[in-house]
Each structure stands twice: as C-alpha cells, then as structure tokens.
Amino acid sequence: MAEITLEDFEKEARSFLDANAERREEEKAFVWGEGADMMGAFEERSRESEERIVGDAKTWRGKKFAAGFGWITGPKKFGGRELPGSFDKAYARLEAQYRTPNESVFGIGLGMVAPTILAHATEEAKEQYLTAMWSADIVGCQLFSEPGAGSDLASLSTKALRDGEEWIITGQKVWTSGAQYSDIGEIICRTNPDLPKHKGLTGFIVDMHAPGIEIRPLRQMTGGASFNEVFFNEVRVPDSHRLGDENNGWNVALTTLMNERASIGGGGSTASNADNPLVVRLIAMVQHFGLNNDPLVRDELAALITGYRVASYNNQRAMAKIRSGQTPGPEMSIAKMALTINQTKLGNFAARVLGPRIQADTGEWGTYSWGSLLLGTPGLRIAGGSDEVMRNIVGERVLGLPKEPGIDSVSPFRDLKISVTQK
C-alpha cells in the first residue's frame, strides 16, 4: 500500500507544476501551413543549441527530483519514492499538460544505463551514480557497438585487462549516441579471449572525462551529428565500477538491451498510435494536394493507418503484461519492428505524394521538411537491433521457426560438392 493516495499525489504534483511551469494552451487541431515546419527521426541541432537543450533539461530534472517527482518508482535510499508505476504514469500525464524542457537527452542514461546499474552494480557505484543520474547531475551513454560488432555484439573486441584493483580499457566503440554530453558510459569489454565469445565479456561504468578517452562526432546523411566514435587508450577503471561478475557481461548487456527495445516504439510510445502527429500531418498533406479522393492514395493511407492501429494494440498487450507483473518479451521486438516498418512506409508514401518537392527546397511549407524524416528513418531500422535481427527473434521465439544460421554456425552446405561441367 502506497503511503500517499493517488489523489493526494496528483494534488501535490499539480501544485509543483503550477509553481514551476507554464500550462500548455489547449492543443489546437493541426492546420496545414501553420506551426513549425520541422520533422525528423532525430533531433538535428548545432552544438550550441544542444548545450542549451542539455542545460535546460538538467535544470528542470534537478527541480523535479528535489520536489520528489524525479524518480517516483525508485528506491528511497537513492532519492526515489518507491511508489507504484501508476503514480509515475499519473505524473507524466499531468506534466504533459505543461510546457517543460525536452528531456530526450536522458533517454539512454535513465532508460537503459540506470536500470542496469541498479540491477548489476556494486553498492558503492549505485551510491555514486544512481541519485546523480536521476537528479540530472550526470548523463549516461551506452558503449556497446564497435566497428566489427553490432548485431553480433558478442564478437566485440575492446579489451579490459585487470591491473590490481583497476582495469585498463583499450579499443574503439562506435555509434555512441550522446557521448558528447555524457559524463558516464556503460561499456562491455572482452576480459577473457579464451572463453567462448558470450562468456568472456564484462561490463563496467566508465567516466567519460577520464584520461585516454577521445570522442569524435560522426556526421549523418540528415546533416546532424548525434553519434560518435569513442576511442579508449589505456583508460583506467576501478574494479568497484564493474557491472556484475567478471565474464558475466553478456547478462549485463541483455538487461540493457531489453530496456532499449522497450523504450523504442514500445509501451506507452505515442509514435505507434494511428493519430500520432506524423499521420495527422500526412492526411492533411493528402487533402492539401487534393488527393483525398484518389482511390489508390486512399487505399495506401488506409493500409498505413491499419498498420499503426495494429502496432498500438500490440503495445497495449505489452502494457497489460507489465501491469499484471509479467515481463513482455517478443512484444517489444514486434513493437520496435512495427514502429520502424510503419514509419518507413509513411516516409515513402509522403515521398510519392511530394515527388521532387521532397528533394528540392521550394520554400513551400510542409514539403521539403519530410526529407529529414525520410533520411533519418533508416537509422531507426538499425538502432536497438535491426529489423532483420528482430524478425529472427520473432520467427524463432514467437513462431517457433527453426533457428537462423548464426555467424558462427557451421554451414549446412559444408559437405555439398558442386561440380561444374563445361560444354
């Protein structure tokens, strides 16, 4: 039983929000040609505006945490309130009625790294990092992928060598989102090359400001630079910053990846709903160009909206599982895949409607801006497990299909002799 009723909690939240944020005006129905002409799978921003966004987000989260709304479900010893998830949802619902800074910079740290720290870190590291992360004193990133290890993460080769009570990390990570503004990173390293690949890995928390770390931005085809290469040159990490047991890093990585799939496209994500702002904008565009009576356009639009509806039903099923105390598994892979399939179809459909206007900026409102979405969506198809890898998971774990041959499997055709006869 919670110490406070939901009703009193909501009262408390409302008075905090009234005192610290401005109420949003009534959401106006979307009107073609009005409002910001911006769309995109990723937020494209200059380093200066990024610094401002990170600063504003930190100030807001700090305030929220101090008032008891920063980690509503978290353990009291780390500044949480140990209240049920329904309180967290109630707060989110209320906060959405106010204008507050964009907090997406905390997505990876709080959505994926912090739960892994809570599950696997030493008490010392939990004390050092959890409160600091949830109160936004520090930001976290995920250092998993490498030039030679993405889908096949267990092939990673960044190594950590033990040196007394410390570890020395050397290697390279890639596609690290937000490394440029992060203070800590969750890294998976190879600690025993003689063990089978899934078994010789160990997870650590690294200080992103430590000597020996170099962060280089990567420019995307959308123009932005949200990702980085991160080089580790003999970076020292105390053993107390190890996540879980030595050589048990695969389980640590799985904790993070499960949370990653849940956060992309899953659960309460409104991006999966048929009335999400992109779909609303697409319908308005079809009307604007006078195509709403074209039977082929209507057919395609109906199929698209059906796809979003199905995705939101799948998400409701996952949420129901969570509410009843079960762990959603494949639903999260389906949710992630559905989001990216729907968004890919949506971008392609917009491109067909717009023709050259999506490529050449004519200055016409609501046309060229679709390009950013079209170019950013392939990134979503790869992030957090590519569509192909998700299909394998659904095929094998939901449909019970035979296992897909992996990179290390012996080819079933190894003994097949092919003879070629020349005429």
Ligand SMILES: Cc1cc2nc3c(=O)[nH]c(=O)nc-3n(C[C@H](O)[C@H](O)[C@H](O)COP(=O)(O)OP(=O)(O)OC[C@H]3O[C@@H](n4cnc5c(N)ncnc54)[C@H](O)[C@@H]3O)c2cc1C
């Ligand atoms: C937007 C974005 C954000 C990211 N952020 C981070 C981050 O913060 N931290 C981090 O560590 N990484 C991050 N990544 C990296 C991401 O995790 C990897 O890109 C992803 O795991 C795929 O790995 P890869 O790029 O090496 O591709 P590969 O694994 O080399 O795959 C290449 C192609 O082969 C296909 N393929 C691979 N294996 C199979 C298989 N078994 N069956 C069928 N097809 C297969 C893939 O689907 C893909 O089409 C991010 C990536 C993106 C796009």
